[in-house]
Amino acid sequence: MPELPEAETIRRQLEHEIIGRRIVSVRVLRASLVRRQAPEELMRTVIGRSIERIGRRGKAVVVTLDAKSGATLVFHLGMTGQILVAPREAEPDRHTRVVFALDDGRQVFFQDQRTFGDVAAYPETDWRKIPDLAAYGPEPLKPAFNVRYLRQTLPRRSAKIQAVLMDQHFVAGIGKIYADEITYAARIHPERAANSLSEQEMRRLVRATKRILRLAIGHGGTSAADEKYVDAYGNYGGFQFLLNTYQRTGEPCRRCGRPIQHLPLQGRRAHFCPRCQR
DNA sequence: AGTTGGACCTGACTGC
DNA sequence: TGCAGTCAGGTCCAAC
Numbered sequence: 104m105p106e107l108p109e110a111e112t113i114r115r116q117l118e119h120e121i122i123g124r125r126i127v128s129v130r131v132l133r134a135s136l137v138r139r140q141a142p143e144e145l146m147r148t149v150i151g152r153s154i155e156r157i158g159r160r161g162k163a164v165v166v167t168l169d170a171k172s173g174a175t176l177v178f179h180l181g182m183t184g185q186i187l188v189a190p191r192e193a194e195p196d197r198h199t200r201v202v203f204a205l206d207d208g209r210q211v212f213f214q215d216q217r218t219f220g221d222v223a224a225y226p227e228t229d230w231r232k233i234p235d236l237a238a239y240g241p242e243p244l245k246p247a248f249n250v251r252y253l254r255q256t257l258p259r260r261s262a263k264i265q266a267v268l269m270d271q272h273f274v275a276g277i278g279k280i281y282a283d284e285i286t287y288a289a290r291i292h293p294e295r296a297a298n299s300l301s302e303q304e305m306r307r308l309v310r311a312t313k314r315i316l317r318l319a320i321g322h323g324g325t326s327a328a329d330e331k332y333v334d335a336y337g338n339y340g341g342f343q344f345l346l347n348t349y350q351r352t353g354e355p356c357r358r359c360g361r362p363i364q365h366l367p368l369q370g371r372r373a374h375f376c377p378r379c380q381r
Numbered sequence: 382a383g384t385t386g387g388a389c390c391t392g393a394c395t396g397c
Numbered sequence: 398t399g400c401a402g403t404c405a406g407g408t409c410c411a412a413c
Contacts, residue, residue, distance in 0.1 A: 105407090135390090181407055183392095217389095217405085260383075261383075370385090
């Protein structure tokens with residue numbers, strides 16, 4: 104559930120808290136969260152290095168260590184991943200998977216109940232050379248995600264628009280919650296073939312994407328009913344109060360009053376208003 | 382190359 | 398009360 108707005112909220116908080124700190128030790132409590140390399144390799148790559156920059160690519164939180172001849176730490180939060188800044192005396196709990204100790208005594212806990220997340224270290228500070236990040240589609244909040252891009256890519260996509268929106272290779276950072284909210288805001292039915300969108304619908308989709316994501320960032324992300332997301336301080340977001348369709352099956356559409364429905368899509372549920380979305 | 386569906390994982394919840 | 402079954406979903410992989 105952490106998607107772009109949640110990752111961005113955490114990024115901003117980490118930027119405020121841990122820039123300039125040095126990583127003095129790493130404890131891997133659950134090796135399956137370090138699945139792209141041996142835990143020892145991750146430790147060797149990051150220990151002793153200073154945190155110089157906190158970035159984000161799609162849903163991934165990207166930590167640059169020693170920008171010159173340094174390294175990069177990439178966190179994928181999966182469904183239930185959390186990055187918590189913890190005081191010196193804090194103890195890991197049963198969901199703490201990796202602990203980074205900082206030179207000021209504080210700790211960064213990588214928590215993950217369902218263990219779909221992962222963290223990896225690369226001896227490289229150029230994101231373009233980090234394979235999974237390089238393969239992502241454009242950042243939705245950057246100018247490169249625009250109507251021209253949709254015009255160029257969507258004609259080749261026969262899949263449902265909701266599925267294409269969640270495809271990280273098409274655009275980075277959108278998952279279930281925001282795919283639901285974006286198609287609603289754009290008034291496009293989630294099952295529409297991506298290659299059937301009109302010019303006007305593409306414009307609505309681009310604008311809705313940027314508007315919803317910015318709004319959600321402004322509210323600190325979404326902490327939905329189950330698997331509640333928390334930020335780097337352990338606090339909930341506030342966007343769940345502004346959701347129009349996600350997990351609102353049976354509740355009235357805020358625009359027309361019709362009950363929100365859901366249908367199976369990509370092995371998940373897509374929520375939508377049968378009247379407002381065509 | 383694009384699309385689809387299953388697997389992974391854990392905890393909460395449902396129903397018998 | 399107990400326990401099996403179901404659900405949630407980001408990402409990867411295989412198969413078409």
